[in-house]
Amino acid sequence: MPETESTRDSEVARPTASRRDPKWLRTRLAEWLPQAVGGPATVRHLEVPSANGMSSETLVLDADWDGDVHQLVVRVAPLPESDPVFPAYDLDRQFRIIEHLSATTDTALPQLYWSEPDPAALGAPFFVMGRVEGLVPPDVMPYTFGSWLTEADDAQRALLTGKTLETLAMIHAADVPDNVLDPPSPGETPLQAHVRRLRDFYRWTSAGRPGSPLIERGFRWVAEHLPDESTPVLTWGDARIGNIIYRDFVPVAVLDWEMAAYGPRELDVAWLIFLHRFFQDLTEMAGLPGLPTFLRRDDVVRTYERISGHELRDLDFYLTYAALIHAVVMFRIQCRAIHFGQAEQPAYTDDMIMHRATLESMLAGTYWEHIR
Ligand SMILES: Nc1ncnc2c1ncn2[C@@H]1O[C@H](COP(=O)(O)OP(=O)(O)OP(=O)(O)O)[C@@H](O)[C@H]1O
Ligand SMILES: [Mg+2]
Incomplete structure (x- = not known):
């Protein structure tokens, strides 16, 4: 596929400076997870994908607890030093909207785990949801x-x-x-x-x-x-x-x-x-x-x-x-x-x-x- 103005601009819009270090994230999540789970838990795998995602960070995570492997996605608010796209991010609000729709409608939504409004763990609020298999129409290339x-x-x-x-x-x-x-x-x-x-x-x-x-x-x-x-x-x-x-x-x-x-x-x-x-x-x-x-x-x-x-x-x-x-x-x-x-x-x-x-x-x- 030829490179176009639009694809270059899309790359430009995702400055690498806004990325968190995966090793650091993995350590912090491993420390955080046991209290969320209410028992021992380990992080098996963590990835910071580069696909869609211009504002919040999306982390892909596999974690073990209760004898099962859980396939998760963590959505984290951007760090202030990344010069975020929007002046404010209310991750907990997003969590509550999904929770409300899950409880009251048949809308297809990811399974919700936890919302963590305290920035102490990952430097910014985040929430955890189940990973859903499937295909997303890509933005880059459109x-x-x-x-x-x-x-x-x-x-x-x-x-x-x-x-x-x-x-x-x-x-x-x-x-x-x-x-x-x-x-x-x-x-x-x-x-x-x-x-x-x-x-x-x-x-x-x-x-x-x-x-x-x-x-x-x-x-x-x-x-x-x-x-x-x-x-x-x-x-x-x-x-x-x-x-x-x-x-x-x-x-x-x-x-x-x-x-x-x-x-x-x-x-x-x-x-x-x-x-x-x-x-x-x-x-x-x-x-x-x-x-x-x-x-x-x-x-x-x-x-x-x-x-x-x-x-x-x-x-x-x-x-x-x-x-x-x-x-x-x-x-x-x-x-x-x-x-x-x-x-x-x-x-x-x-x-x-x-x-x-x-x-x-x-x-x-x-x-x-x-x-x-
Ligand atoms: N629960 C999930 N299960 C599987 N994949 C997910 C899940 N949540 C997010 N993703 C993946 O992460 C990508 C980005 O998610 P999302 O659109 O929520 O983030 P975003 O930062 O708001 O992106 P953008 O600003 O580009 O719209 C999705 O296109 C999808 O590939
Ligand atoms: Mg999106």
């Missing part, structure tokens, strides 16, 4: 460039789409857990609160450096186009196929609850459609076909509506908002790469946004005209 998904047939991809949207509808049908998600401030709607938090994040990441005129224009557009909102639900947040483990094209574990929020369901459906468009556009720019008929906007909307029984509204707004959220995250990731000396500050800050052309045409209302 699955559209060639992967088990491009090698699959249309029927398999249709199965994956339907089962993924069933999963999404199931999450949206769950009761909203008490005291887990940030509530809107007085006088704010859930969507307004969502936009406010994104704006705060952008202010934090752009403080003391040149901002992005495109992002700032995007925020003005969003403020001017806020729709009437559907009934708020628990939204997954990072609702994309790259955060699902599949077996035979069926979800077996929904991962990554960092961006979960209280808000309209359209946020998740739009994010799912947009993230595929993001990868598809990069693939077409590289001169490759990608998967132009996979996760098509109209198909996703129709299928989700049929499964959930809820009509989706104002998708043009939510898709543009998804592109803006992604632009802010991308801007932040590039700031981080510049901080680590792995990228240079471009002459035009908008060039830090890989999909700037997409966001520009969405703001102009022309993007979807060219999509089959």
Whole structure:
């Protein structure tokens, strides 16, 4: 596969300086585990994989206790010196969301073991879950460039789409857990609160450096186009196929609850459609076909509506908002790469946004005209 701008940028976004030493982690986990287990336990194997994972650290761990080998995954908040992507990480909140959904729905989720909010053991809070076997659509190289998904047939991809949207509808049908998600401030709607938090994040990441005129224009557009909102639900947040483990094209574990929020369901459906468009556009720019008929906007909307029984509204707004959220995250990731000396500050800050052309045409209302 040829190296492209996008793959280089993805590498840049994972500075090695943010990695913890596996030997140190192994020792610390071996010291921590017996009190969690309530008896003797040993760490058999520990690995720090380099695949997906730009914000938190994911550790793969085999441990013995009670005469069994347990295959685990540890999700650790980033160390402050790694210049984390987000200003705060609430791993315990992610744990509680998974716990709530496991207890109240049939959503495919990893088995939960423990949440450790005390940073003493590993230098940052973490939680431990069961390891789930299966395949994740890769981000690096994006699955559209060639992967088990491009090698699959249309029927398999249709199965994956339907089962993924069933999963999404199931999450949206769950009761909203008490005291887990940030509530809107007085006088704010859930969507307004969502936009406010994104704006705060952008202010934090752009403080003391040149901002992005495109992002700032995007925020003005969003403020001017806020729709009437559907009934708020628990939204997954990072609702994309790259955060699902599949077996035979069926979800077996929904991962990554960092961006979960209280808000309209359209946020998740739009994010799912947009993230595929993001990868598809990069693939077409590289001169490759990608998967132009996979996760098509109209198909996703129709299928989700049929499964959930809820009509989706104002998708043009939510898709543009998804592109803006992604632009802010991308801007932040590039700031981080510049901080680590792995990228240079471009002459035009908008060039830090890989999909700037997409966001520009969405703001102009022309993007979807060219999509089959
Ligand atoms: N319970 C699990 N079982 C098996 N593999 C897992 C599990 N949790 C995470 N992984 C692996 O680790 C990868 C990264 O997980 P996750 O998406 O939760 O992390 P992340 O740091 O938020 O990633 P990103 O920021 O890129 O979305 C997954 O793609 C998967 O390969
Ligand atoms: Mg992820």
